[in-house]
Amino acid sequence: MSSPALKTVDLAKTVASGDDRLSILDSVELQLNAGDSLSIVGTSGSGKSTLLALLAGLDLPTRGHVELLGRNLGTLDEDERAAWRAARVGFVFQSFQLLAGLSALDNVILPLELAGVTLAEARDRADALLRQVGLGHRLSHTPRQLSGGEQQRVALARAFACRPQILFADEPTGNLDGTTGAAIIDQLFALNTEQGTTLVLVTHDEKLAARCSRIARLSDGRLDVE
Template sequence: MSSPALEAVDLSKTIASGERSLTILDGIGLSLNTGDSLSIVGTSGSGKSTLLALLAGLDVPTRGRLSLLGRDLTTLDEDARAAWRTGQVGFVFQSFQLLSGLSALDNVTLPLELAGTDLAEARETAQAFLSQVGLADRVTHTPRQLSGGEQQRVALARAFACRPKILFADEPTGNLDGQTGAAIIDQLFALNAEQGTTLVLVTHDETLAARCARRCRLADGRLHED
């Protein structure tokens, strides 16, 4: 039997707050299989982004264990976690996180190159994914020449171009208007279905959350599945 794509056991995060300790997450348990889609909802300040960072191995827990794609990340240092994510894990952020000096094509090509793909093949793949999200005629434009919706589509193309096994999205429509956000989400789930990628979304948007096969709510540092 194959191992889960993601498994968190007793995951907790405590930070110092003056002379006191503040528990943000307390005993989180979660298991996702390959191809699952999960939304995590909760009020502002409930710790959703902190949890996503822990699940993706971008941060380390105070207590507990996290297995991502069959590897226990809690035993690895930052460089080893980054190496394990390369080519396997994709990210879509609310703030897009595009490199301002690079064209749309180069923003999508770069992570492919870093994963070891030949430059010509990387550019061909990047071009194909930008076309898939409707930006075939915008590949030479830099982020500042693109609208917010177009920038997020570049971010989607970048996230999926490496054909990740798991994708994490943090409020992916938070900076977009309703119509543009809906189009982005349609593309996100279409790409997810085509590639069988495990999807983890953090959102305050209940409509978006309902599109995932599973939904959890984060409250008082604990995760409750709806």
Template sequence: MSSPAIKAIDLAKTVASGDKRLSILEAVELDLNTGDSLAIVGTSGSGKSTLLALLAGLDLPTRGRVELLGADLSGMDEDERAAWRAARVGFVFQSFQLLAGLSALDNVLLPLELAGSDPATARTTARTLLEQVGLGHRIAHTPRQLSGGEQQRVALARAFACRPQILFADEPTGNLDRATGAAIIDQLFALNADQQTTLVLVTHDEGLAARCDRTARLSDGRLHVQ
């Protein structure tokens, strides 16, 4: 039996809106096993990105708690959550978030260096990942010299560099054309299968959601898992 990777218990999030409180999420329950893939879908403004941030420990819930790989995030402060994520969690965002002054290779190397990896081994790992996403010939190029699709491939390689146990992806193809986005998703699932990473993917694309093991729909602040 697979072990739990992510568990959300009675999760709720409200924010201030003038002199009132606005409920974004209410009574969210989720149990995702190691190696599973989950698509979170919903209309714009339904709270998908907010839920992802809560599950990843980037934000804290108003009520309830999140457990990642058995660790209760509510018992950690911000620095502790960041340190805990660094060794276990990867992210892919719509906006790429590459460092403009670094080459593709150095962008992928960065998390490995921060993790204290052996320099020679880290360089080999970064090169291999860039080759896996079809950028072995572009390792010396900076983000400004790369297309949007190439930048997102660098971001994918970087996300998988430390072999994360969980990967969160927030609309990873939102800034890409359909053909390029499809290629990026193929590479995402290929890397996911290769490393047996638990994947949580926020998307508005029903076709993409169908490729995941499970789909969770957000509506009126509540999560319906299929």
């Protein structure tokens, strides 16, 4: 039997607050199988982004551990966690985080080159992905020449470029208008389905959450998985 794509065991996170310790997350238990989609829902300040950072190994828990694609992240140092994520994990951020000096095409090519893909293959794959998200006419444009929706579509193409096994998205439509955001989400789920990628979304949007196969609600540091 294959291991789950994502699993947490007694996950907790506390931070210093003056002379005291503030509990952000406590006793979080979660298991997600390959190809599943999960939305993490909660009010602002409930710890959603903190949980996402722990699940992706960008931060370490105070107690418990995360198993990401079969590896216990608690047994790896920072460089080893980065190496484990490199060809397996994709990210979509609310703020896009594109490189301003690179074209849309080069923003998508870059992670492929870093993963060791030849330039010719990287260019072909990036071109195909950008055309798939409707940006075939914007390949040479830099981020400042693109609208917010177009930038997020470049970010989606970049996130899927290395064909990740799991993708984390933190409020991926937070900076977009309703119509553009809906189009981005349609593309996100289409790519998710076509590539069989496990999807973990942080959102405050109940309609978006309902599109995922599972919903996890975060409140008072506790996670309730439906």
